[in-house]
Amino acid sequence: MTEIPRINRLFPDQVKDVGLHDALVFPGEADQWVRAVFVASVDGAATVAGHAGGLGNDIDKQLFALNRALADVILVGAGTARTEVYGPAEDDPQWRHLRENRTPTAPMAVVSHSLDLDFSAPLFTEAPDSAQTILITCADTSAQTRDQAAEVAEVIVAGQTSVDLSAALVELRNRGFAQIVCEGGPQLFTDLLEVGGVDELCLTRSPTLIAGTETTILRGAQLEPPVDLELESLFGTDDGFLYLLYRPAG
Secondary structure (H helix, E strand, O other): OOOOOEEEEEEOOOEEEEEHHHHHOOOOOOOOEEEEEEEEEOOOOOOEOOEHHHOOOHHHHHHHHHHHHHOOEEEEEHHHHHHOOOOOOOOOHHHHHHHOOOOOOOOEEEEOOOOOOOOOOHHHHOOOHHHOOEEEEOOOOOHHHHHHHHOOOEEEEOOOOOOOHHHHHHHHHHOOOOEEEEOOOHHHHHHHHHOOOOOEEEEEEEOOOOOOOOOOOOOOOOOOOOOOEEEEEEEEOOOOOEEEEEEEOO
16 A cells, blocks of 8 residues: 655644644534635646646645545536546545445536536546436526436536525535535635535645636635635645645634
8 A cells, every 4th residue: 555645734733744634634523514625826826727737746636535535525616527527536545445334436526507518428427336426407407408417427406597506515415425525616616605615625735836817716706705714724745835724714
């Protein structure tokens, strides 16, 4: 087995060589917990040349896999699924022990208002029966498209003219998905914040400057009021990367 990476805790107290799982474990007291996961440069860019893969280091990649292993379901917006060419979650041997008494991998749950997706893509055709892809949409999508989607995915209808994320989270909880990892994109993260649907932000800060017009971790109208965050913990590594856990204040 690959050695579990270790990082240094800098806040709230200083501890060296903390196991990555111990640093990022989900809280155990909540009926449902939604963790948003992002990596961003120092100047706030969440992408390089339009994609998210160029900012992380090796530990961030393992943190990404860890969050997927901890999740009961992985929530993602349709735009991100298309841009990043999503497929089903992979069985990572390093974190396999965290899936004991659960399916080998967590299912993907894709939020799509229009269901404008390629239903022949691996995200649907290669998802295992134990982790069938879920599509979360609204009632105003055509019945024909929903029927087509239902041939390759489980379809959840939440909301009439647009996806009601509060209702969607209830539907996921009713299916036993208590630990939800949201991998973006920025519009979905913004929409979740607007309905109070985010319990935690897991943010990797890359010691990089990007500039340009790259995507940030949020997109859309200004949040009213702004969402204040409280820093729960801060970890770092010698290469200058920082790993932060924030929770909405109050």
